[in-house]
Amino acid sequence: MQPASLPTVPRLRSVTTMIDDPGPLRDLLPEAGACAWFHRDDGMIGLGEAARCEVTSLAEANAWWKAVATALDDGSAQDPLPSGVGSLAFGTFVFDDTNTTRTSVLVVPSIVVGSREGRHWMTRVGPADAPLPEPVLPVPTTTPQGPGAVSWSDGAMSGPDWEEVVAGAVERIAQGRLEKVVLARNVIATTQAPIDPRWLLGRLSPRYPRCWTFWVDDMVGATPEMLVRVDQGLVTSRVLAGTIWRGALGPKRRSPGETGGRGVEDTFSSTAIAEVLSQSEKNLGEHQLAVESVARALAPHSTSMNVPETPYVLELPNVMHLATDVNAVVRPGTTALALAAALHPSAAVCGTPTDVARATIAEIEGMDRGRYSGPVGWIDSHGNGEWAIGLRCGRLQPDGRSIEIFAGCGIVADSVPATELAESNAKLVPMRDALEG
Ligand SMILES: C=C(O[C@@H]1C=C(C(=O)O)C=C[C@H]1O)C(=O)O
Numbered sequence: 524m525q526p527a528s529l530p531t532v533p534r535l536r537s538v539t540t541m542i543d544d545p546g547p548l549r550d551l552l553p554e555a556g557a558c559a560w561f562h563r564d565d566g567m568i569g570l571g572e573a574a575r576c577e578v579t580s581l582a583e584a585n586a587w588w589k590a591v592a593t594a595l596d597d598g599s600a601q602d603p604l605p606s607g608v609g610s611l612a613f614g615t616f617v618f619d620d621t622n623t624t625r626t627s628v629l630v631v632p633s634i635v636v637g638s639r640e641g642r643h644w645m646t647r648v649g650p651a652d653a654p655l656p657e658p659v660l661p662v663p664t665t666t667p668q669g670p671g672a673v674s675w676s677d678g679a680m681s682g683p684d685w686e687e688v689v690a691g692a693v694e695r696i697a698q699g700r701l702e703k704v705v706l707a708r709n710v711i712a713t714t715q716a717p718i719d720p721r722w723l724l725g726r727l728s729p730r731y732p733r734c735w736t737f738w739v740d741d742m743v744g745a746t747p748e749m750l751v752r753v754d755q756g757l758v759t760s761r762v763l764a765g766t767i768w769r770g771a772l773g774p775k776r777r778s779p780g781e782t783g784g785r786g787v788e789d790t791f792s793s794t795a796i797a798e799v800l801s802q803s804e805k806n807l808g809e810h811q812l813a814v815e816s817v818a819r820a821l822a823p824h825s826t827s828m829n830v831p832e833t834p835y836v837l838e839l840p841n842v843m844h845l846a847t848d849v850n851a852v853v854r855p856g857t858t859a860l861a862l863a864a865a866l867h868p869s870a871a872v873c874g875t876p877t878d879v880a881r882a883t884i885a886e887i888e889g890m891d892r893g894r895y896s897g898p899v900g901w902i903d904s905h906g907n908g909e910w911a912i913g914l915r916c917g918r919l920q921p922d923g924r925s926i927e928i929f930a931g932c933g934i935v936a937d938s939v940p941a942t943e944l945a946e947s948n949a950k951l952v953p954m955r956d957a958l959e960g
Pocket residue numbers: 705707748763764765766844871872896914915929930931932933934950
């Protein structure tokens with residue numbers, strides 16, 4: 524639905540030029556007032572703000588950005604530019620706009636520097652009637668420093684209290700009130716020195732190359748889950764649900780005669796852990812609900828779709844997930860933000876049925892998710908973009924010396940609260956390690 528009135532639509536001008544290899548994009552970032560998006564060796568950074576818009580919903584953001592893109596005067600020599608190259612908006616959206624004090628935001632940087640598949644570019648954006656920023660690479664005035672000693676405290680509730688909430692959800696599921704609900708918890712890190720987002724990015728991005736490492740506004744993280752990527756009408760959604768982690772199976776006891784001696788404790792191999800995950804009825808059921816929710820939401824927008832029957836195992840340094848890549852061809856003119864609006868919240872972060880799960884989260888989770896588990900990503904002026912789900916992330920607090928980090932788990936009929944708590948701890952590892960090393 525098109526919102527009745529839009530926030531002010533600025534008239535912008537942009538110019539994109541291909542540039543020589545600028546080196547690691549991370550090294551060009553200032554400590555504040557920037558956005559970043561890294562995946563493997565590719566990435567984009569946004570500096571400064573040509574425009575910023577606080578929006579109430581993904582639909583409103585889509586309408587606003589479409590209006591900005593229509594009014595945009597694009598003076599680039601190469602037209603049309605490849606997907607993702609040119610003026611962009613980065614954004615971070617709340618999980619549930621009816622149950623938060625936080626806002627969603629789109630930021631149009633005044634300079635974007637990007638690298639993809641060995642090609643590099645710079646886009647400059649500014650008001651249509653003013654000179655554009657100079658085409659020079661930014662030189663940061665400070666280098667990222669670590670945050671020093673970190674102390675941890677419970678967020679909205681302690682681990683044991685959260686286990687009780689999980690037990691309550693399992694009971695509701697047993698009563699047939701819903702099939703699945705994703706419950707999350709938060710933990711607060713307070714640091715000795717200010718938290719420099721670049722420090723976190725520098726530790727997340729090399730360690731989690733299969734994830735999308737992001738810094739948008741006050742959100743920093745490395746998420747493995749892609750809600751929707753749109754590239755010239757081709758759509759991919761990476762659905763994750765169903766998790767296992769090293770240590771989940773406990774210590775392995777070697778049987779007598781097995782190499783290594785009798786009774787020696789060992790950990791299970793990655794292959795053994797992956798096999799347990801891919802054969803777990805609980806995890807496969809949970810995963811199926813998430814895939815179905817995505818396929819159902821994509822169908823009305825698609826002319827063809829491929830939904831693999833069996834998930835694969837995505838291995839990350841901290842956890843393994845059941846993963847399915849859903850591919851589709853969408854109707855012309857369908858933007859990445861329009862699809863994010865259709866897909867969010869998927870059963871991977873909310874539950875099934877969606878409305879009951881969302882209401883259950885609001886009732887029993889006991890914290891404000893804010894932008895955690897909401898879409899985070901970017902959109903270009905042609906509607907191509909990537910909107911991941913804001914997971915494995917934290918919200919930098921205004922005091923500069925604390926960060927709230929989050930993790931959640933899909934709760935189904937046979938969930939065990941202590942196991943879910945352990946799973947949530949495994950999901951907190953990337954941000955914990957980024958802060959503490
Ligand atoms: C909710 C989170 O992760 C989601 C829940 C998963 C699960 O329950 O198995 C797996 C991946 C994500 O879809 C999180 O990381 O905070």
